[in-house]
Amino acid sequence: MMTPQAIAPPPCSARNEAPTQLPELPMVSIALPPLPTSRAEMEARGWDAVDVVFVTGDAYVDHPAFAMGILGRVLEAAGFRVAILSQPDWRSAEPWRQFGRPRLFFGVSAGNMDSMINHYTANKKVRNDDAYSPGGKIGLRPDRATIPYSHRSREAFPGVPVIAGGVEASLRRLAHYDYWSDTVKRSILLDSKADLVVFGMGEQQIVEIARRLRAGETVKDLRDMRGTAYAMGASETPPADSLVLPTYDEVKTDKLKFAEATKRIHMETNPLNAKRLVQYHDRQAVVCNPPALPISQEDMDRVYGLPYTRRPHPMYKGQRIPAFEVVKDSVTIMRGCFGGCTFCSITTHQGRIIQSRSQDSILTELKKMTEDPKFSGVVSDIGGPTANMYEMRCTRPEVEAKCKRLSCVHPKVCKLLGTDHGPLIDLMKKSRETPGIEKVHVASGIRMDLAQLSPKYLEDLARHHVGGTLKVAPEHTDSNVLKLMKKPNQEDYAGFADAFAEASRKAGKKQFLVPYYIASHPGSDLNAMIELAVFLKQNGYKPDQVQDFIPAPFDIATCMYYTGRDPFTGEEVYVAQHLRDRKLQRALMQFFKPENYFLVREALLKADRADLIGGGCDCLIPAQAPKAALEARRRHANEAGQGDHYHSIANPAKGKPAGEREMQKQGYRPGRSTARRQDKKPGRGGGRPGSKSS
Structure with a gap:
């Protein structure tokens, strides 16, 4: 039986208390019922x-x-x-x-x-x-x-x-x-x-x-x-040892201050050395304590060893939940990511330090999956935020405790990073040899620069864990855009593609890479996207889906999008902010679709690249619009006149209450029958018409 271990959040202050501890769970052959929902x-x-x-x-x-x-x-x-x-x-x-x-x-x-x-x-x-x-x-x-x-x-x-x-x-x-x-x-x-x-x-x-x-x-x-994190009252004073950020009023009105705040926040994300942050909103201070320390392997094993049913609650009566269908037969082996990609929130949320489960914990979960009569024998994924960072960590803990680097692999792999794929190779071997397991896929993203450091990992991956296609994310081809993303250069993808092709050939398999790219990322202008489109054509790639950059809160790339600057270098960054510009970039990634013909033509002419219109081998579109393109334009014009194409998003800055979507407007006024104060009538204590309310 598993010995109970402590889940102990280290103190932020000098307070000393008994560690938080999960009790020992009884051994059960079946999962416990789901928690009550009614x-x-x-x-x-x-x-x-x-x-x-x-x-x-x-x-x-x-x-x-x-x-x-x-x-x-x-x-x-x-x-x-x-x-x-x-x-x-x-x-x-x-x-x-x-x-x-x-x-x-x-x-x-x-x-x-x-x-x-x-x-x-x-x-x-x-x-x-x-x-x-x-x-x-x-x-x-x-x-x-x-x-x-x-x-x-x-x-x-x-x-x-x-x-x-x-x-x-x-x-x-x-x-x-x-x-x-x-x-x-x-x-x-x-x-x-x-x-x-x-x-x-x-x-x-x-x-x-x-x-x-x-x-x-x-x-x-x-x-x-x-x-x-917590908000203090106007009369309260934040702790003296805090790092004070530019205020809300400053970052709201000054983009340079916003960039400065972003830089400071992200420099304090290593839980081993992060400072407490304070940001004033008028007279109120919002205080953000240092992140929790990484969870231990023993605690992680206990968390994933709890008696889950591994199913949606019965109240859904068999209704399909798409996200569950994707992961129901997957196994999480680790958390965190030291890649530090500027457009990704995983590092911010899960941390930069890798936290891995033990082999015994993972293999026990696989064994339990085989006991389910509905299990097909195929594991859809064995991975995490990244497939091949299992048990990788800084080899010098004393350096890790002081390090402020946001990525362990950019601009190059840190010499102190442990990149041994051995534990992962052994885990993959044992997982596919587990009785009742027919196939173990790797569907999580592969960090291609790390994978090339281990020919054995690539060999086993190609031979045993790929079902014909492997999804990878080079994200772009332009060196400047990749630098802003904190991603490796295009040559890294080319090297991985060659290595994977050779590993597949040795395994006697014909397998292909499915690369994912992002449109409209900060730094990506029309010329960069056109070069990407040419690359796609030259290599025969026709993406079914296009990832369009979305500025998620807190991300470094979002700061670039909003301010037009790299917060760490101060250099100006091109940003495709207008919806039309974003549509052009998106269309270029699917230049082969007839419905995109006129958008691609507009983009090429706008960038003075008419040389890519015609019948040449590198041309993206023909000189004359195909019939399907004309029909698509006509169909789109008809649909545009049939109603509102875009949804109105609640915007408190324009007087709309936050969080209310297509619903009755009701703000936070507990015990009140309405969301707003009623204006008092003249003669009953109210002010004159047009006066300000208190």
């Missing part, structure tokens, strides 16, 4: 109340690839009664009241994604489906879901602490640029009125929060915890 399910367990209510914008899936699945099971293992409020109707506080008053707190999350990225494409068009909802149905969560979810929690039971977490809250914990409203927004702590924001993965913090509240501490007592 009052009836709660009462069926014999409970009259719960300690914690988790509110989530996702469907409830009891699987370790889903945050609510992990956090709920971790608290359950620690002896707490937990209920899941999944995708509630946020127009009323009634769904929040069904479990009664939580003894400890509400835990609020928008879901596994930022709700705005979940709702809208890069062109700000409403997405056709929601991968985290039953049946892929859209509209089951509001815009900026953390805000209305927190408001309804307050309204349902005033005085119960509200703890916000998840990707959305983590990336919006300080002042940030919001692409969808094109404004710099203040910390989500102030708009949501949450007591704390837990940022990062959260298991360490959530257990400590529950235990300390149960012990009688107040939510203000929790402010010393790593991996948390």
